[in-house]
Each structure stands twice: as structure tokens, then as C-alpha cells.
Amino acid sequence: MKAALELIGKYILLMKMVFSRPEKARIFWKQFFIDAERLVLDSIPIVAVISIFIGGVIVIQTAYNIENPFIPKMYVGYMARESLVLEFCSTMIALILAGKVGSNISSEIGSMRITEQIDAMEMMGINSSSYLILPKLAATSLFNPLLMLMSFMLGLVGGGLIVIITGVVTFYDYTTGLQYAFRGYYIFYSMVKMSIFSFIITSVSAFYGYYASGGSLGVGKSSTKAIVVSSVSILVANLIITQLMLN
């Protein structure tokens, strides 16, 4: 318990340092766009592939689970849309990004720590935590919700492709279901979730990387811890945000 509290305290102190004013706005923006490219744009292919396939799988599973002839077939499209927007495109994608982006951030910063690059920055009088972490936090929290939107669209496309290929329901039923009882608030809810999840992934991974020790083995351990802790934190945050925003 004491160790957990110490860890949380250390995390809060690091975040305090991270959110201090950047040394130079120009350097911050330059790093912001570099990180946006590396952490968000580079994640597009994996998110796209997974979204298309999961969209297809959701449609097949839903179609085969609706056996009652009194339930309209358009509910396949409706349920696929709701599953994607409410849970899959934010939570599932966040868990995938926790693995991909989280390990990337943690190992990059961890390697810099053990090779004394962070010490070198500190010795120059640079706030290393702000320089290394703040642009990543800003880039992922701001742009990952757009990644979530893209995932949603591609999930629907994936479902549509499966409908065309397998004919589990007609394309007309599917598209009618997609338009049925649409609530824009769910998109907003999902984008907010994604933004918060991105903050968790980036800050937790950066935290474990920043305090990595013990050579390359230590960097590996910190990456694993970063993924585990951010994944669990995402699940807890998901519960809290859902209760707050959908209740």
C-alpha cells in the first residue's frame, strides 16, 4: 500500500514537472508534430486493419445471434454501430495502442535514461520531463480521438464488406440499421474517452520510462509494467467515464 502511494505521488510530481511552461514554444511545437507523426499517424495502419476486421466479425456474430424472426434484420447494422462507437473504437483501440504506443514511449525514454541522455539534458538546464513528455501527451490526447473516428468509419466499412461478401443480411438492412436511432452524443462520449485513455497511455508509459533503471533489462521491465498498468488504468477509467457520461 505504501509503495503504491509512493508510486502515485511520484507520478503526480512528474506530471507537475511535465506541465510546467515549455522552455521555448517553437521547440515544443516542432516536437509536437514529430510526436504526432510517430505516435498517431504511424498507428493508422494497425488501427485500420483491426477496425475493418472487427467490424466484419461484429456483423457476422450479431447476425448469427439474431435468430428470432420478429427482430428486424436491420438491427444487425444498428448493433454493429452501437458496439463500435460505444466500446470497440475507444476502449479496444486504446488497449491496442497501450501495447504499441505505450511500449514505444516507455522504451524510448527508458533507453535515454539508462544512456544518461536525460541526465545530459538536465545538466544543460533543460526540463527534460517537459521536453520529452509534454508534446507526446498533447499529440496523443488531441489526435487519437480522430483515430477513434477513423476506426469507427472503417469498422462500419468492414461490416458493410462482410454484408456484401457473405449476404448475412441485405446491404439495405445493414445501412438502414446504421442510420437507425443515431445519437451524436455517443460519438462525443467515445472521443472524450479516447482522449483520456491516450493521456493515461502516454503519461503512464512515459513515467515508467523516465524512472527506468538497471540497463536494458530494466528498460524491458519498465515497458512491460507500462503496458500492464496503462491497460488496467484504461479499464478502470472506462468504468468511471461511462458511469459519469452515460448514466
Place this chain on the structure above:
Amino acid sequence: MIRTVNLSKKFGDLNVLNNISIDFKPGNCSLIIGASGSGKTVLLKSIVGLHEPDEGEVWYNDSLYNQLDFKKKKEIRKEIGMLFQGGALFDFATVEENVMFPMNFFTQWSREEKLERVNFCLKRVNLINANKLYPNEISGGMQKRVGIARAIALNPKYLFCDEPNSGLDPTTAILIDQLIYEITKEYNITTIVNTHDMNSVMEIGDQVGFIHKGHLVWEGDKNNILSSDNKELNNFVFASNMAKRMRDMMSEHKQ
């Protein structure tokens, strides 16, 4: 001038530094020597503030450095150049960008002015035509030179070098030593070098402090280190067979 007063540092139950009091003068190449694990690096890192000492004081001229707040400490850090044992060059940046890095943060110079300064620093460390290479594309000796160029980029008042010769061949090691010595004299810098290389001691040791198990057990310079009667220091200095033979030859010659 840098001064430590009764500096102590513990890691768990292990006393790594015990009441270290020593002065480092401007324009002098001061060497901290000692065996591996004796506490040299901890002392250096405590002086620059990368480790918080448990007890004692670190003074930079009239400022009690280890009691300063973050902002004031940062102002002093801008006057410090540091060469790390492994070079600590930024992997993501070229040689040129590494040297330019502190300039980007702390100067309002134009890109041309910065480039001019970068080229001056690289030329000063005898490194030309390497501007666009990345750290993993250059040798260990070149990395050390880039480290020195980066350390002197903003004309520091204080230069710290943590084992600058580790992993280098004897010829390159001597060149790096000479470079540190020349820069110290040229810019009247307070330079502190951590080393266990006796060649360095004999080349550049204006002032030498010997650390043994966390205690400062001997202070002197390169001229009197060989004639010291301190037992721990003699065990360290004459550890190699070659050094022992030379000592025996010297004493035979005297007789």
C-alpha cells in the same frame, strides 16, 4: 570556484560518500581518482546536482548550490558543461544537432550564428566533416569529442568529465586528455575529471584527489603523487606490474 563541505551520500545502508571536503579552482584541471566503486561518479553527480547529497554543502562561488530552488539551480546549470562516461549523445540527433541542442534552448541566435558556433566547437575538438553523421555512425573517440564540443557550446564556467577515457585506446585517450586540458586553460574553466587512468593523472592533474571507499584520503598534484607515502594511494597507483617495475627501477636509480 567549486567547494564541497562535508559531503555525504548514502544508498540504503551503504555509505558511498563520507564527509568529502574539497576545493576546485578555476583554470585548474582537477582530477578525482580512485578504484571502481570508490564513489567518484557519485561525488561528481552530487556536485552537479544529479544526486541529492544527504549531508554537506556544495558551493558554486557564493551560491550554496544544493539548497537552491529549481529555477536558481537551472541558472547555474546553464554555466555547466558535462561530458558523460558513455558520451550521452542524443540518438535522435546528428553530430551538428547535438552540439546545437543547448543553443536552441538558451540563445536567440539565428541558424547561421548557431551553425558558425557549432563548426567552431567541432573544429576546436578536431572533428570536421562529421556534422551530418549520427552518434551510432561514429567511433567512441569521436563521440567523446562531440560530447566535449557540446559541453563547451555555450562557453561554460564549469566543465565536468566522467571517465572521459573509458573505452578508448591509449593514443585517443591522450588526445582527449590534452583537449580537456587545453580548453580548461584557454577559457579559464573550473574542470573536474573523474578517472582511474594514471596516464591522465600524469598528463593533466593540476590537482588530484584520491577517493578510497567513499573517503577523500589524499590530495595533491601530479608532481607529488608518485612520492606519496599513503598506503591506499600507493596500492592504487602502483597496481599494475609495469608501474611496480618502474617504481623499483626509480628507487634503484636513486640509490
